[in-house]
Amino acid sequence: MPQNLKSSSALALASLVGVTAVWGATFIVVQNAISRMPVMDFLAVRFTLAAIVMFLIKPKCLRGINRLELRRGLVAGILLGASYIFQTFGLKYTSAAVSGFITGMSVVLTPIVAWIFLRHKTNFNTWIAVSLAFVGIALLSLKGWQFGFGELLTLGCAVFVALHIIALGEWSSQQNIYPFTLIQIATVSVICLAAAAPEGIALPPDGKVWGAIGLTAILATAVAFLVQVWAQTLVSPTRAAVVLTMEPVFAGLFAVLIGNEQLTIRIITGAVLILSAMFIIQLRPKLWFKH
Numbered sequence: 001m002p003q004n005l006k007s008s009s010a011l012a013l014a015s016l017v018g019v020t021a022v023w024g025a026t027f028i029v030v031q032n033a034i035s036r037m038p039v040m041d042f043l044a045v046r047f048t049l050a051a052i053v054m055f056l057i058k059p060k061c062l063r064g065i066n067r068l069e070l071r072r073g074l075v076a077g078i079l080l081g082a083s084y085i086f087q088t089f090g091l092k093y094t095s096a097a098v099s100g101f102i103t104g105m106s107v108v109l110t111p112i113v114a115w116i117f118l119r120h121k122t123n124f125n126t127w128i129a130v131s132l133a134f135v136g137i138a139l140l141s142l143k144g145w146q147f148g149f150g151e152l153l154t155l156g157c158a159v160f161v162a163l164h165i166i167a168l169g170e171w172s173s174q175q176n177i178y179p180f181t182l183i184q185i186a187t188v189s190v191i192c193l194a195a196a197a198p199e200g201i202a203l204p205p206d207g208k209v210w211g212a213i214g215l216t217a218i219l220a221t222a223v224a225f226l227v228q229v230w231a232q233t234l235v236s237p238t239r240a241a242v243v244l245t246m247e248p249v250f251a252g253l254f255a256v257l258i259g260n261e262q263l264t265i266r267i268i269t270g271a272v273l274i275l276s277a278m279f280i281i282q283l284r285p286k287l288w289f290k291h
Contacts, residue, residue: 008234009234009235012230012231012232012233012234012235013231013235013239013243015227015230015231016227016228016231016235016240016243016244017243017246018227019224019227019228019231019244020243020244020245020246020247020249020250021246021250022219022220022223022224023220023224023247023250023251024246024247024248024249024250024251024252024253024254025250025254026212026215026216026219026220027251027254027255028254028255028258029212029215029216030042030212030216032208032212033204033208033209033212033213036205036206036209037202037204037205037209038196038199038202039088039091040085040088040192040195040196041196041201041202041203042204042209042213043084043088043188043192043196044189044192044193044195044196044201045201045203045204045213045217046213046216046217046221047185047186047188047189047192047217047221048189048192048193049213049214049217049218050185050189050217050218050221050222051182051185051186051189053217053218053222054178054181054182054185054222055182055186058178058182061176061178061179061182062179062182062183065176065179065183069175069176069179069180069183070183072167072171072175072180073175073179073180073182073183073184073187074183074187075167076164076167076168076171076180076183076184076187077183077184077185077186077187077188077191078187078191079160079163079164079167080160080164080184080187080188081187081188081190081191081192082156082157082160082191083103083157083158083160083161083164084157084188084191084192085191085192085195086153086154086156086157086160087099087103087153087154087157089153090102090150090151090152090153090154090156090157091150091154092150093148093149093150093151093153094148094150094151094154099150099154099157100137100140100248100251101137101138101140102151102154102155102157102158103154103157103158103161104133104134104137104158104245104248105134105137105155105158106158106159106161106162106165106241106244107130107133107134107137107241107242107244107245108130108134109158109159109161109162110162110165110166110237110238110240110241111126111127111130111237111238111241112162113159113162113163113166114166114169114237114238117166118166118170120236120237120238125280126238128277128280129242129277129278129280130238130241130242130277132273132274132276132277132280133242133245133273133274133277135270135273136245136249136269136270136271136272136273136274136276136277137245137248137270137274138270139266139267139269139270139273140248140249140252140266140267140270140271140274162241165232165237165240165241165244166237168228168229168232168237168240169232169235169236169237169240170237172229172230172232172233173232173233173234175229177226177229177230177233178226180229181222181225181226181229184225184229185221185222185225228240242277242278243278245274245277246274246278248270248274249270249271249274249275252267252270252271253271
């Protein structure tokens with residue numbers, strides 16, 4: 001890849017949108033798979049396969065890695081793994097729509113957490129974009145809800161998502177991207193295997209579920225997280241959080257195109273608000289892109 005593309009903030013932004021498109025497109029695939037296989041077992045096999053494939057592609061990538069790089073990769077992986085664990089167990093007590101909305105609250109939590117821990121200031125345009133994205137997610141997800149134990153667990157997921165985004169923003173530019181990503185995915189694999197182990201780890205029951213795991217492990221995990229780690233060397237954590245809210249937009253789009261769901265005014269309005277948020281964060285790019 002040419003050097004100017006490697007350092008292109010516009011390419012980083014487009015790549016993050018591409019990641020959300022992949023996650024949104026695989027939502028129906030995952031939903032169908034976990035209806036036939038325990039969720040935590042699915043995640044364990046998915047992340048383990050992703051880690052194995054990444055290692056086989058570059059078996060020497062971990063050579064020469066120092067303790068600081070290893071520690072940072074482990075911490076980022078623990079944050080990512082914790083977000084999946086909290087979200088998965090939260091889904092036992094709340095609906096998928098409410099879970100998606102509360103997880104999307106990471107777009108609000110990211111600038112708040114960044115200010116608390118790193119004293120990163122947030123400008124007015126940022127809060128406008130964050131607010132629009134937040135309302136857009138609500139319109140795409142909510143049809144009424146009550147706050148209970150499941151919602152509390154999912155809020156924990158949103159906090160860990162925000163922390164993971166911030167960790168990538170702080171560390172990714174200082175690390176070798178491939179081993180840094182591999183360590184994170186391998187860490188999530190170990191966490192999910194440990195969480196699934198007490199009840200016994202069930203393997204995919206048939207070829208269709210194996211296909212879903214293969215697709216999500218390679219495209220939606222290994223490739224997607226490699227892209228996210230690289231992209232966050234060029235864009236700020238809050239900007240990344242806003243862009244990642246495109247995932248429910250793509251999930252809704254593919255649900256209409258493939259899942260035979262109806263295109264409603266709520267879906268259109270929610271998508272427009274999120275797209276508006278992405279437009280607003282372009283207004284003062286010097287405050288968003290890293291140098």
